[in-house]
Amino acid sequence: MKEIWNQWDDEINQLFYCNYGNLPYLFDIKVDKxxxxxxxxxxxxxxxxxxxxxxxxVPTVKEYTTLPRCPKIQIDKVYSRAANIPTFLKKLMNITRMSKQWVVARIKQKGDSKYIPWRNLKDLILTYPDAKKRVDVFVLRIYGLVIFPKALGHIDEAVSDLFDRLDKRVTPVPTILVETFRSLNICQRAGEGRFIRCAQLLLAWFYNHF
Known part of the structure; x- marks a missing residue:
């Protein structure tokens, strides 16, 4: 991801900052198990x-709101799963602007969860003519593989739903905190359990205090 980010010019970088904040700083935070x-x-x-x-x-909503450094986030508009949401297929079509056939061929399913491999989206970031769409797919990748990693190398359906609501300027911070606390609980019970959720953001918070 960092390699892709470094290839972009200032115009695309500013488009990213304006819409989604300074998430790329997370690339430089090494996760120490x-x-x-x-x-x-x-x-x-x-x-x-x-x-x-x-x-x-304890990490607070106020503290975590500053971490994404996104001016468009409105703290009074909290993310919640909508009652009637588009299917995973339709959300991916809207985000990628690719055909139904293209998306269907790349969706994978494991149990009750649906995923799309990151490698199938990488080429869009590098070649898609619309800069805004390249940025959108890149942010989907950050939320799917850095902030809410679940299946290694894949973007899952739950992340696509959250991303779909970001455009409405909702804040994902409470959801991030819930996942962080849940992962800490699992890690604490397991003794040497693997912390898998929102690790870079927690470290950014930790370094701010110490």
Missing amino acids: YLFRALAQYWNPTYSCFTFEKVDL
């Missing part, structure tokens, strides 16, 4: 906070 194992030992799942001796710390 040993640090996460250490952090998990201080996570209190009962009170959903880190307890360092007598000091309790």
Whole structure:
């Protein structure tokens, strides 16, 4: 991703910043599994906070709202799953502007979940003539593989739904925090469990405090 970002000119970069904030700074945050194992030992799942001796710390909505650095996010418009949402197929068609046949051929299913491999979207970012669409697909990739990773190398249906609502200037922060707390709970119970959700954002928050 960083390689693609570095290939873009200032005009596309500014288009990205204007619509989605400064998410690319997350590319430079290295995820240290040993640090996460250490952090998990201080996570209190009962009170959903880190307890360092007598000091309790927890990521807040206000703090996390500053991390994406997106001026269009409105904190009073919280993301929630809509009652009537387009199908995964239609959402991908809207985002990519590709044909139904193209999208259908690339959707995969595992159990009840649907995915599209990242490699199928990468070429669109590099070659699509519409700069706004290249940016949209790139942001979908960031949310699917950096902020909400679930299936390695794939973008899942839940992420496409959240991305579809970003255009309405909703804030994904509460959803990000819920997934962060859930992953910390799993990691804490497992002892050496793997932290898989929103890792770079949690580290950005952690570095701001320490």
